[in-house]
Amino acid sequence: MDYFGLLCTFLLVALATIFISWGKRKRKSQGKHKLPPGTMGWPYIGETLQFYSEDPNAFFISRQKRYGEIFKTHILGCPCVMLAGPEAARFVLVSRAELFKPTYPKSKERMIGPWGLFFHDGGYHLRVRKLIQAHMTPETLRGLVADIERAVISTLEAAVGKDQLVIFHAMKKLSFDVGILAIFGGHLEERYRVELRKNYSILDKGYNSFPTLIPGTLYHKAMHARKRLRGILNEIMNARRQEGRPHNDLLGALMDSKIDEPLTDDQIADNIIGVLFAAQDTTASVMTWIFKFLHDNPKHLESLKAEQMAIFEANECGKQPLTWAQTRRMTTTHKFILESLRMASVISFAFREAVADVEYKGYLIPKGWKVMPLFRNIHQNAEFFQEPRSFDPWRFEVAPKPNTFLPFGNGVHSCPGNELAKLEMFSLIHHLVTRYRWEIVGSKEGEVEYSPFPVPKNGLPAKMWRVSNGSGKAGE
Numbered sequence: 001m002d003y004f005g006l007l008c009t010f011l012l013v014a015l016a017t018i019f020i021s022w023g024k025r026k027r028k029s030q031g032k033h034k035l036p037p038g039t040m041g042w043p044y045i046g047e048t049l050q051f052y053s054e055d056p057n058a059f060f061i062s063r064q065k066r067y068g069e070i071f072k073t074h075i076l077g078c079p080c081v082m083l084a085g086p087e088a089a090r091f092v093l094v095s096r097a098e099l100f101k102p103t104y105p106k107s108k109e110r111m112i113g114p115w116g117l118f119f120h121d122g123g124y125h126l127r128v129r130k131l132i133q134a135h136m137t138p139e140t141l142r143g144l145v146a147d148i149e150r151a152v153i154s155t156l157e158a159a160v161g162k163d164q165l166v167i168f169h170a171m172k173k174l175s176f177d178v179g180i181l182a183i184f185g186g187h188l189e190e191r192y193r194v195e196l197r198k199n200y201s202i203l204d205k206g207y208n209s210f211p212t213l214i215p216g217t218l219y220h221k222a223m224h225a226r227k228r229l230r231g232i233l234n235e236i237m238n239a240r241r242q243e244g245r246p247h248n249d250l251l252g253a254l255m256d257s258k259i260d261e262p263l264t265d266d267q268i269a270d271n272i273i274g275v276l277f278a279a280q281d282t283t284a285s286v287m288t289w290i291f292k293f294l295h296d297n298p299k300h301l302e303s304l305k306a307e308q309m310a311i312f313e314a315n316e317c318g319k320q321p322l323t324w325a326q327t328r329r330m331t332t333t334h335k336f337i338l339e340s341l342r343m344a345s346v347i348s349f350a351f352r353e354a355v356a357d358v359e360y361k362g363y364l365i366p367k368g369w370k371v372m373p374l375f376r377n378i379h380q381n382a383e384f385f386q387e388p389r390s391f392d393p394w395r396f397e398v399a400p401k402p403n404t405f406l407p408f409g410n411g412v413h414s415c416p417g418n419e420l421a422k423l424e425m426f427s428l429i430h431h432l433v434t435r436y437r438w439e440i441v442g443s444k445e446g447e448v449e450y451s452p453f454p455v456p457k458n459g460l461p462a463k464m465w466r467v468s469n470g471s472g473k474a475g476e
């Protein structure tokens, strides 16, 4: 045999060996269970191109139609199993949560800070979560109503008459201010607030950028802003230690932690940046949708106005502040908020990784694969929400079936800030519909952008007016 023949034989034998051992490994890992239906797309790139060229929600919905409630795909270099049913979401997030760990790209972890609770499971996660939850009880939130109201009024007043008002930007400022209130209470020195806002906004701009430390790139700038944020937080913590008095806010709770050993300053700082991150874009996106849904649904706007005007008048046309008890009685507004959360589904899915081979309904979820319960698909399923595409707050007269309404997730990692977010929305809607009117300019029906959460195109440009006697029509 000549040299070429030998080479060919060698290559054939090598390929056959690789193929057989791959087949054996695959069979061993699959055991008696098969992988879920679906396609893994092209080698290496999988279905990443389709994921990015389509609207991500259209991507998930088309595959759910083709394959059913559990299907596999391969995006961003990871094999994934998507779960579009309520039972499956419960399996991953609640009943067998120990088999699925939260997973984020390392670049994001570095930016928020590796001690952020969302990156952890087990004892440390539980310890930090308890401290945050203990600060989100009705008793604590009650103490924030007046400060949140001031932040809402200041945001809306700043929006009045602006030529180029972008609702999403205004709402980001509001949700940042409310995050600062929850973390530092109402008495943070102005210079700290300014520096925190400035540096957090640089970090925010770099969060979804390509992770490279080349100077001048958004990611590089964001990592530097993170360092400065860490420095500011250090200063605030040191000042508080010197002052020596207890503070009834989230930073105070994290600093005075008596559960097991105290948290280190790195752990506290990472969680403060983490909470700011978790609180800002999520709440701002939903509030932007609230403007849109109010504008597009005059009938619902009228029923909200009726509820809010009664409170406005009871408060001597806004001379008295809104109270916690009043926010608890806003039943029509509450249904409107729930329907806005369902329709907007700003967190469309959760992101987990299987820590072992897992069997679910006869399918194998291999160890190391990403697992994504698809909240939006569940919220848009006609089996659980009749005519899911129509905006109908009255559907919440009846409680949704278990595990079908998951805007704040479920289980050990579910959102501890949900009541704070809703309180902010109650206060916003109260002032918006009683004191202002607005008009949406230059955003077409159905146009959505991802930043990274879905918001109306261009952040919903609008014009806003004040209605001096509180009786004008909002959203006309």
Ligand code: HEM
Pocket: 102, 117, 118, 119, 129, 132, 274, 275, 278, 279, 280, 282, 283, 286, 346, 347, 350, 351, 406, 407, 408, 409, 410, 412, 413, 414, 415, 416, 417, 418, 420, 421
């Ligand atoms: C409308 C606004 C909000 C929405 C839709 C939302 C949604 C969510 C969801 C779905 C999760 C679970 C993610 C998962 O399972 O992987 C989550 C977690 C979290 N949220 Fe929110 N959130 C909102 C506002 C807030 C606010 C205002 C705070 C401030 C305290 C906050 C703090 C957190 C934290 C710290 C976590 C991580 C919890 C853990 O890992 O144990 N969120 N949020």
